[in-house]
Amino acid sequence: MTIELAPIPEHGRSGPVRLSRETRAALVTAAGERLVIHATADPDVVTIGATSWVGALAVPGLVVRVTPRVSVTNFFAMLGAGVAPDAFDHEHVTWSDTDELIDGVAYFAIRLIDSATMRGLVHGYVAREERMRMIRGRLLVEEFARRPWSAAEPQCRFDDFTADIAENQLLRCTLQAILSWPQLAPHVRREALRVLGRFEGVADTPATRHTTPLPITRLNEHYEDAMRLSRLVLQAMSLSHEAGDQQANSLMVDMDDLFRRWIGQELDVRLAPELRIQRDQDVWLDEGRAVTMAPDLVVRRGSEVVLVGDARYSMGADGYLASRDYLELVAYTTAMALPTGLLVHCNSQRAPESEIVIRNAGTRILCRPIRLDGSYAGVCRSLDALAGLVRELADGRGGLEVPEVVRTGA
Structure with a gap:
């Protein structure tokens, strides 16, 4: 039972x-x-x-x-970062706060994969070595010299134009991971099987092969949304084996990590090309370069760092931002010689002060909320306002004065 x-x-x-x-x-x-x-x-x-x-x-x-x-619509907006929520609607499936979250995540991923591959799979050249009856590509002379008795089927190296490339392997692996969920709704399972049928000839690969994002090119750019969400689904799903036939399946997403990446992606879209967001960039804390930190948001204009920030999803039971959230940002601004730090939070219960000034330093920490318990249109307005604030801070506006210690570089 x-x-x-x-x-x-x-x-x-x-x-x-x-x-x-x-x-x-x-x-x-x-x-x-x-x-x-x-x-x-x-x-x-x-x-x-x-x-x-x-x-x-x-x-x-x-x-x-x-x-x-958060509302299911806003959750999917975070999950798909850059994909409009109307992509969630379907004549048979619509999402509301009472719908099954796992089925929703799975169906959303299936729809993006379906849309990306509807006109056929992307093909590419893959280097192969095989023994062949007819010479194809380059004959491996060294191998032929070592094994002359195999002259009837010499070893050849050639480039094969095939659909069995990393992009398609990632999408196939995602569909198979979704199908491994034992509680998947029947209509979602049917959709996954239908789309999986397109990937005949694409090799099965483990999820560990797909942790690193693939470069986006002119040939695979229409895969971008599907690949991004596929990697997230594979990170969220795990399969562990216990003694005998015991096994555990999970499809779980860390909202803390999701919020950080979502804020970075949304700001990057709104601020480009003048300003760009770098996420999780290592920053040296000490002069001896022995201690590193990784801010959530590093805002650059060209090679110049103009602002540093963190994103905190603080929707726990207490609703408070912890002291360490401020302390980390103070360390970033000090190490990077910046007068201002930005703390973006999602706090529906107890909002912190919108601005605090650090004693004996003059550094300002601005706190700005992104409310995710309302409509998606409201979320977009909040993100637009946040991007506007980042531009003002990057331009040295916003009523902020640079402390003397920063101006002089002391």
Whole structure:
């Protein structure tokens, strides 16, 4: 028998649930940092706490679902960063706050892959070495000299124009990962199988092969949205094997990480080409270059850094930005000799001060919210206003004075 818990809200907690020893062990192993398992006075009963990870995790005997605090439409806007929400609508499937999140993520990825490959798969040249009855490409003379008895089928090296390239392998791997989810809705499974049929002749590859983004070229640019979301889906899905036939499936997304990447992508689109956003760029903290930091947002005009910022998705139970969120930004601005830092947050409960000034330094930290509990149009207006503020700060406007220590470079 499989227990399906009522959906737990992000950073929420389930009621007591009685689990078998095998299910409890599988859950503890599979949960990792995604879920927190709380013991109770009864050794067979636990409560399950959600973190910033949303989605679903299934182990033998139990399915746990965690729903985001943001609206589903805005969640998909973050997930697809750059893909308009009307891409979520379909004559058979529409998304609302009560719809199954996993099916929505899966269907969204399938639709993007379907759209990208509808006119055929991208082909490319792949270097191959094979033994052939007819010489093709370059004959490997050294190999022929070592194995003269194989003259009937010599080793040849050639470039094969094929659909079995990294882009298509990524999309095929994503469809197969989606189909591995045991709770997938039948109509979503049918769509995934239909689209997967296009990838005949494309090799099966493990998800670990697709962690690094592929370069975007003129030939594969129409794949860009599908590849970006495919990598995210593969990161979110995992498959672990326990003793015997025990296995756990998960499709969970870290909202903290998703918010950071989404803010960077949206600002980059709005500020280009004059200003560009670099994310997770290493910055030296000390003169000896022994300690590095990685701000979420580094704003550049050409080679010049004009602003540094962090993005914090703080929609936990307390709704507060932690002191470390400010301290990290103070360290960034100090190390990069910048008078101002920008802290972008998603805080629906307790908004911090919009501006604080650091004692004995004069550095200003501006805090600006992006509300994700309203309409998508409202989110777009907030992002436009944020981009306008970044331009003002980059131009030295916005009523901010540069401290003397920064102007003189002391």
